[in-house]
Amino acid sequence: MKKRRTLKKIYSLLIIFFMIEIMFTGNSVQAIEKKSENQINLIVLFNDNNIDTDVENFVSESGGKVVNKLADIGGMEIYCDVELIPKIQDYATVKSIAPNHKINIKKGKAIDFKQLKSNKMSLNKVDDTSNDGDLYNLYQWDIKRVTSNGKSFDLCSGNHDVVIGIVDSGIKKNHPDLEKNFMGGENFVSKNFDDDETETGDPKDIEDRFDHGTYVAGDIAANGRVKGVAPNIGFKSYRVFDSQGNTNASIVSQAIIKATNDGVNVINLSMTGYDLKGKCYWTDPKTGVKHNVGDDMAEYELYKRAIKYAIKHNVTVVTAAGNDGINCSNTKKLTEFLNKQNGKDGFTYSGLTYVVPADIKGVINVSATGAGDKIASYSNYGNKFIDVAAPGGDSAVGQTVNDLCLSTAANDTGYMFQEGTSIAAPKVSAIAGLILCKEPSLTPKEVAKRIYKTSDKLSGNKSSEYYGAGLANAYKALNSKK
Template identity: 35%
Template sequence: MKKRKKGMAVVASSVLAMSLLSFTMGTHTSAVTQSVSKNYLIAYNQSLPKDYQTEIKNAGGEVVKAIPEIGGLEVRSSNPDFLNQLKSSGNIVAANSERFYKMDDGEPEGVTPDGADGKPVTLPDTASYWDLQWDMQHLTHNGDSYKIESGGTETSNGTIHKAVVGVIDSGIDKNHPDLKANFVGGQNFVPAGGYKGNLPVEKGDPTNVTDTNGHGTHVAGSIAANGKVKGVGPDLGLRAYRIFDSSGSAPTAPIVAAIIAAANDNVDVINMSIGGFDNLKYFVDGTRYNDIADVLLWKRAVQYAIKKNVTVVAAAGNEALNYADKKSLTDYMNANYADANTVYKGVAIETPGGTPGVITVSSSNKWSMDKLAFYSNYGNSFIDVAAPGGDNGPLYDATRNLSDRDFTYRTLSTWPTNLPPSKATTLTPNYAYLHGTSMASPKVAGIAGVIKAAHPDFNPAQVQALIKKTALDYGKKGHDELFGFGEANAYTAVTSK
């Protein structure tokens, strides 16, 4: 058993790694000074002991969620000394007080929410938007990859899916005309009232995966849309694991539980357009903390999925940070998340992108083979491949003037039929232009899906190797910090010998 750290950690949970590039963090309060009810994340030594319920109860806590496959617990307690009460347990490796990241309205400060600075993108009412999908045209060699492998077979009785992609996200609009043929079910992990109990719209129905945000539906369309817009594998199956509540936030516990559930459901690929940072040493009111439990449970969940023959893909994040420059990551956390009582001094770890075994994806754009999208994280030994996530065009990249943004350089995909049009990007119902590493990651998940459809005997290592081998060598020749092994491509992958 690993030696348990003396400091108990505060969890840095995950946020959507999407076109909504600005994140805000929940107010931190020290676990030892507050007597209000709080949630905690606990990592046991590989498996849960038989008496874990008693142990938690004796420390003044109540189990919210047990994840026995990876020895994890989510616990609620109003005992201000709860973490210290657990220190006597020889079975606990680490325990953390949960903290939320939360996304805001998605635009830089001062930008009105009426779409493209008052110049919304509108789409014609036509049978196909293929001509507007520069990313899919590029990825599929103008649709040629579909003729070789589309991810399934269409019959008079419906589509037979040769591979299924699990989308761990904000849900999916299963009634969207471009997605309904490929939707095969899912699970909702959001409790009644949402994670903070103040959202009446959240009923806690485990079968309700309705997308209340739009992000998950856009991601799903990039993987397997088959209608006015197309995904990488238009006949792949889609299974939704809804982990973000209607506020757009989530702690770690339901996300790693969703990874376990997807693996147990025998999906072939998992996509996580999610990103957040954990820190291995920081101080709150002079007391040392770390995020060991959080990092451990991410690692265990990913390895559990891989052992179940699931390929795991994740977004690199949208902070424009060099992951290899550890000081810059710590500086970023202090600049964005520290306060008068909190200071970060340790190594920051991006999760899930920095988790071993994950295919981590940076975001390329339409107009350059040398530059990533302006927001994309990068770094040697961090990025595996890039994929088209879009941006605001070359003029904006040069000036960073909001009035120079061209939203058609973003990526077009499905938008929920149950939600109003996306005000941030388009006033056209059911479709939206978004950009972000969230839009890049599902392209690689779709490629992994069609590879599995073509080669059902491939294991995750073989799928990952083929994606890297067939990536287009953008940026510096050979492996580089921006594109990794290159920009992933569906056509080169399915035509590889």
């Protein structure tokens, strides 16, 4: 007999993955993705880490479909008729159930390296050579800042015994600055995801379609014309974004778990989202019916369990603070922000909002600074919210490419200038990897403590609110005594 319990109101808000303001603008979570006219894509979270086969069978027997099972953290992604939701909620083993939103990040402006020759924003003369480190010498002020002008390279530049997992949009595998440190990866974007017929669901299909994962990899492990903070460290790529920048919570959670099971030492999550603890309502655009979708957070909990799983297995997790320029310690203001951002998609919220994964216990949350070591105009901030800062660029300061950051790209030229907290976070991931190269027995908590302890203290009345422990410094971290 099926176990049931009193119907509880349940909902999980959205995760908005926010990357870099200059490249990605206009974040939106679209209305619930439908498999057919009456079916909805849902996340089912169980009370423990075990999936209830009774629920799984009920969904299948009722005409629904189990799309993904996250057995390690007790989660399941399904398609089913809307009418089945209260029946699934009624199982005693079900903690929460919520829409698995399709998350879309629209492309905006980016500055390709080839534009430099005619771009008036450039202050430096473009060097047409392709010598080792030539672009590092010309443009990578951000990497120089973190490495004390390359001094940290002499202490440790990384090795392939330590691997950083990059959960992002994939990788340009044959990029000359990255291929020596690339150690494989996996695709988690499902077949025909978002009605894209080019998505075959092939786990080997990790080619970067969105030009973000390749950039992040360069900040960590590039070793050629540009340099990463750890130019000899190994990395793996886990593709979670499609060609249009779409993903969802179950895809990202799967990637985190797989990276952990693959034995990576650090996971970089250059993404940011917001999740509600309160009441959420969704108005169906087709029927006009307003639904009270509860006050629980299944998407948030799924994400939280995945990160907890990683940390429990001794994986250091680093994330970006976000690019909305918001004080994230003000949870009521964040709710106002959500209403403004997502009202067009039929959502209204009341209650308190938190940042994910930044607010999840155990992660290292990174804000961004410009070339003058000041908080970037777009960077999120907040008291007891920011853990540490790193260079991410700020075009609002001087409006030149030299206020941005140069790294590897999946485009024809192979390089691009960008800005964002998504660019700050991988520099800290690289420092974490370098620390583990020298002291592999350190726990994630000890790695984080080392990074905070050795950061450059930045002055200002809101120093900790903007920069946390300070500006991360690879040289000091590697030169530090226990």
